[in-house]
Each structure stands twice: as C-alpha cells, then as structure tokens.
Amino acid sequence: MKYEMTPDYHRAKGEAISLLQKFGLEKPPVNPMEIAQRLGAKVSFVEFEKKLNNISGFYDFEEDTIFVNMDEYPLRQTFTIAHELGHRILHAEWAKSSDYKVLLREDTGTTDSKEAEANTFAANLLVPRFMLDKYWEGLSATQLSELFAVSVPVIKNRISFEYGA
Ligand SMILES: [Zn+2]
DSSP: OOOOOOOOHHHHHHHHHHHHHHTTOOSSOOOHHHHHHHTTOEEEEEOOOGGGTTOOEEEETTTTEEEEETTSOHHHHHHHHHHHHHHHHHSHHHHHHSSOOEEEOOSSOOOOHHHHHHHHHHHHHHSOHHHHHHHTTTSOHHHHHHHHTSOHHHHHHHHHHHHOO
16 A cells, blocks of 8 residues: 655654653764664665665664665765664554565655655754754854764754754
C-alpha cells in the first residue's frame, strides 16, 4: 500500500529530544552511532556496488542494522546514521506492515514524508535547539560545524530554521 501523508515534524523532533534526555546527552557532539548501539541496533560500514554508490545508507529492519556507505565523508556518514536511526524509531510499524525490507536513501532531495521526518529527526538529534542556543551567536558556522560534528550546510539550515538568521 502506498500512501502520502503530511510529515509529522513535531513527533520526529520529540523523539529525537527524548532520546537525548534518555541518555543524558547535554553537550555537542552527539554521536548517533553510539545512540544506535545503545538502543541495540547495529551500524555497519560497507562498500556499496557501483550502481548503489549514490546511496548514503539504509536501514534493514530485519537485521536491525544501519548500513552506511563507507565512501562517504565522515560528517555525511554521521547524518546518515542519524537519519536511518530516525526510520528505525519513527517508521518501524509501517515497515513491518508492508513488504519493504530496507529504506533506501536517495541522494536527491525528496518530498516523501518519511524522508522528511527522518531528516527532521536527524537534525534535531545532532543539532538540538537547546544545545544550539548556547553557541550559535558566539561561533562561526565552521566552528559550529566542528563542535557539533555535522557539515556546514546542516548547521546553516538549523540556524536558519530556528532563528531565521
Ligand atoms: Zn531515508
């Protein structure tokens, strides 16, 4: 069954923040691989075959494993792990109720609501507002990128979204 629905950004953000609280994570950088492993999921860095090499990663529900493209640069891998962890947390019911085994991550921007939710989850997990509040005015985007261990575009998106700056 294929259906479109409005992304539930509020839920995606809420799940990310409650995970940070659950594990007592109050300062950047947030390590999504550590969180995934503490939740019992596996993270595996693999070499994808050429035709799949535009994929950053995917989550296999049956194996409870996040597969990450080992050719991607580290900051992108971090975001991918957080994004796929979002699918694990937000979309498990859907995945189990359908014949999908994996959720492939396309490199192109997508309007799919589950992708949008996973991205919102990842953004709020890695760069939560309550952490950003403490640093964003005093540091450059490059410094924030290093502090939060995410790419500069992710930092800029978060600042733009939260503060309209
Ligand atoms: Zn995805």
